[in-house]
Amino acid sequence: MLTIKNLHASIEGNPILKGINLEVKAGEVHAIMGPNGSGKSTLASVLAGREEYEITEGEVLFKNKDLLDLAPEDRAREGVFLAFQYPVEIPGVSTTNFLRTAVNQVREYRGQEPLDAVKFLSVMKEKMKLVEIDQKLLSRSLNEGFSGGEKKRNEIFQMAMLEPTLSILDETDSGLDIDALRIVSNGVNKLKSAETATIVVTHYQRLLEYIVPDFVHVLYNGRIVKSGTKELALELEEKGYDWIKEEANAASV
Amino acid sequence: MASATQIDHLELLLGQDSSSSFPEMASSAREQALAAGLPAVKEEEYKFTAIQRKIEKSISDFGRAKVLELTPEQVAAALPEGFDGDYIVFNNGIPELNLSSFGQEGYTATLLSGSRPEKLGKVAKNEKDVFTAINTASFIDGLHIEVAKNQQIEKPIHFLFFNQSNSGQVINSRILIEVEANAEISFLENTVSVNDESYFLNQVTEVIAAPNSKSSYSRLQNESNQAITVNNFETDIHRDAVFTSNVISLGGDMVRNNLTLNLLDSGCEGNMYGLYLLNGKTHVDNHTNVDHTKPHAESNELYKGILADSSRGVFNGKIFVRQDAQKTNAFQQNNNILLSEDATINTKPQLEIWADDVKCSHGCTTGQLDEEALFYLQARGLGKDQAKGLMLYAFAGEVLEHIPDEAFRNHADALVKERLGTKI
Ligand SMILES: Nc1ncnc2c1ncn2[C@@H]1O[C@H](COP(=O)(O)OP(=O)(O)OP(=O)(O)O)[C@@H](O)[C@H]1O
Ligand SMILES: [Mg+2]
Numbered sequence: 177m178l179t180i181k182n183l184h185a186s187i188e189g190n191p192i193l194k195g196i197n198l199e200v201k202a203g204e205v206h207a208i209m210g211p212n213g214s215g216k217s218t219l220a221s222v223l224a225g226r227e228e229y230e231i232t233e234g235e236v237l238f239k240n241k242d243l244l245d246l247a248p249e250d251r252a253r254e255g256v257f258l259a260f261q262y263p264v265e266i267p268g269v270s271t272t273n274f275l276r277t278a279v280n281q282v283r284e285y286r287g288q289e290p291l292d293a294v295k296f297l298s299v300m301k302e303k304m305k306l307v308e309i310d311q312k313l314l315s316r317s318l319n320e321g322f323s324g325g326e327k328k329r330n331e332i333f334q335m336a337m338l339e340p341t342l343s344i345l346d347e348t349d350s351g352l353d354i355d356a357l358r359i360v361s362n363g364v365n366k367l368k369s370a371e372t373a374t375i376v377v378t379h380y381q382r383l384l385e386y387i388v389p390d391f392v393h394v395l396y397n398g399r400i401v402k403s404g405t406k407e408l409a410l411e412l413e414e415k416g417y418d419w420i421k422e423e424a425n426a427a428s429v
Numbered sequence: 430m431a432s433a434t435q436i437d438h439l440e441l442l443l444g445q446d447s448s449s450s451f452p453e454m455a456s457s458a459r460e461q462a463l464a465a466g467l468p469a470v471k472e473e474e475y476k477f478t479a480i481q482r483k484i485e486k487s488i489s490d491f492g493r494a495k496v497l498e499l500t501p502e503q504v505a506a507a508l509p510e511g512f513d514g515d516y517i518v519f520n521n522g523i524p525e526l527n528l529s530s531f532g533q534e535g536y537t538a539t540l541l542s543g544s545r546p547e548k549l550g551k552v553a554k555n556e557k558d559v560f561t562a563i564n565t566a567s568f569i570d571g572l573h574i575e576v577a578k579n580q581q582i583e584k585p586i587h588f589l590f591f592n593q594s595n596s597g598q599v600i601n602s603r604i605l606i607e608v609e610a611n612a613e614i615s616f617l618e619n620t621v622s623v624n625d626e627s628y629f630l631n632q633v634t635e636v637i638a639a640p641n642s643k644s645s646y647s648r649l650q651n652e653s654n655q656a657i658t659v660n661n662f663e664t665d666i667h668r669d670a671v672f673t674s675n676v677i678s679l680g681g682d683m684v685r686n687n688l689t690l691n692l693l694d695s696g697c698e699g700n701m702y703g704l705y706l707l708n709g710k711t712h713v714d715n716h717t718n719v720d721h722t723k724p725h726a727e728s729n730e731l732y733k734g735i736l737a738d739s740s741r742g743v744f745n746g747k748i749f750v751r752q753d754a755q756k757t758n759a760f761q762q763n764n765n766i767l768l769s770e771d772a773t774i775n776t777k778p779q780l781e782i783w784a785d786d787v788k789c790s791h792g793c794t795t796g797q798l799d800e801e802a803l804f805y806l807q808a809r810g811l812g813k814d815q816a817k818g819l820m821l822y823a824f825a826g827e828v829l830e831h832i833p834d835e836a837f838r839n840h841a842d843a844l845v846k847e848r849l850g851t852k853i
Contacts, residue, residue, distance in 0.1 A: 224808045252810035264805040268823025274806060277819075282810040334809060
């Protein structure tokens with residue numbers, strides 16, 4: 177589904193991603209871990225199409241299409257969804273306000289019938305249950321004054337509404353208490369299928385007990401320096417990143 | 430002091446014919462105007478708005494625009510969809526009561542020449558702004574509204590200005606509104622350019638809001654990009670009265686709005702909301718002034734601007750709190766979004782506070798569209814233009830929501846949406 181080959185990206189002339197290679201197949205869950213500042217969010221943003229980043233080398237294929245060639249909205253319409261690490265506040269715009277148009281633009285792109293107001297509302301109700309989110313929250317200014325947990329739940333709610341094939345969750349677990357974590361992970365798991373794939377970026381093994389990964393990758397200094405199975409996450413939890421950094425630094429000398 | 434060329438244009442503006450219904454008032458206003466002269470660019474009050482140069486360049490005839498052919502169909506077409514209320518037509522500045530419609534009781538609408546109100550010129554004073562003096566010297570006839578005591582006028586009164594000139598002529602319009610004690614009413618105003626010829630519209634509107642009355646005046650300025658407008662609007666607000674002004678500016682060549690609210694007694698409230706959505710070379714200057722004279726009065730002000738192309742906006746918000754006006758609450762906010770590198774905004778809060786126990790806050794911001802937010806919406810599948818339009822509309826909506834009449838608000842709303850290119 178997703179093939180990343182030797183991806184290099186920089187911002188304002190500073191190289192951040194320095195040769196990422198990753199293959200994600202339908203039905204798989206990949207976890208990306210790594211120390212702060214290693215480039216995890218950068219990778220997620222580059223995949224979603226943030227324009228500040230300059231791609232200096234490499235390619236990304238999504239369902240055999242050149243992903244880097246598409247505008248951010250077209251990537252979303254193709255089925256890429258990014259749950260933001262820091263969801264943006266937008267004064268005066270509520271979730272319900274933009275989501276119907278967004279959903280219908282996505283549906284139109286996919287050749288599906290638009291949802292009328294009634295149908296939209298009933299789909300919304302159903303997905304709201306999934307992440308136990310309140311309608312009142314959805315009609316407030318987006319993320320303005322939302323608690324950390326509310327922001328993350330709203331991200332997963334939108335994901336549910338947009339029915340992506342590839343979901344990238346950037347630290348969706350950070351700042352969640354255990355109940356919220358369970359709700360959010362449950363939501364993600366219910367949306368999983370043999371046709372979809374998930375990339376979870378996280379610092380905590382805890383999440384991976386709920387969303388069980390097929391592969392775990394460690395991103396360090398703009399490269400994936402180690403890949404393994406879910407046991408790798410346990411090892412990282414126990415030992416930290418120093419041994420990985422040492423290995424990586426030794427290898428690059 | 431006024432130079433020779435200034436006086437030439439001023440004399441042209443003032444004209445020679447003496448068709449005023451108030452010849453004595455007109456001739457003394459003429460003297461005042463000549464003594465004051467047109468504002469030079471150096472003049473602080475008109476520093477960013479070279480109105481004199483604009484008039485020199487665009488006005489060629491300087492004759493008074495004559496009454497034009499106007500059909501009931503044209504009038505009907507200018508009303509907002511679903512409008513329910515009374516309306517009064519201004520034909521090149523002069524009220525045309527036979528094309529107007531009056532369905533409600535509790536107020537009177539008469540020509541100034543008929544009622545000859547004693548309060549005329551007592552609120553907007555000639556010495557304050559030369560354009561008021563020019564107006565007083567030149568207007569042929571105007572409108573006088575009196576809302577009787579205790580009357581709640583349920584539906585709005587809509588003023589429709591039809592402006593048309595042949596070769597850059599001058600239109601002076603004059604309105605005096607007296608809202609008596611405990612009365613309630615809302616006024617709407619739309620300025621329509623009948624064609625694309627240039628003209629100079631010089632409006633003066635005076636409002637007296639008697640104790641405990643509640644009134645509002647909402648204006649839509651959507652003139653052709655050849656139109657020059659100066660609007661002097663002043664309201665005296667008496668004890669416990671509430672007055673709200675909404676000004677939505679969408680077009681014109683150069684527009685200057687002088688809006689003054691005089692809070693004359695305790696317990697009164699003055700609100701000023703404004704939105705300017707500019708493109709092309711449109712220049713809109715909002716000078717507002719709220720004068721707190723007595724304790725326990727409140728003023729709220731929110732002006733927002735979205736400026737595209739090489740448009741220019743000016744906001745100058747003066748809050749004057751006199752020594753007597755303890756316990757004043759005064760809020761002012763001006764926010765701007767610049768959509769192009771060639772667009773400019775000059776914004777200046779001007780606070781003069783002589784009382785010590787007041788709550789007064791002001792703030793202004795100027796920025797671009799939030800790129801992070803734009804990316805967020807795009808990442809949800811919204812096209813870039815849609816996302817932009819949605820964000821800008823949300824920004825503008827905070828002003829539009831203060832317009833009390835639904836049909837008028839929807840009309841303004843539709844124009845704003847069209848301009849912002851959003852379908853949401
Ligand atoms: N706009 C920017 N300008 C300059 N440097 C940036 C910018 N955005 C990110 N960086 C840098 O790129 C590097 C990678 O940042 P990124 O946010 O991708 O890290 P991360 O792995 O997601 O970290 P965390 O675990 O803290 O979320 C950091 O050193 C960061 O400072
Ligand atoms: Mg990050």
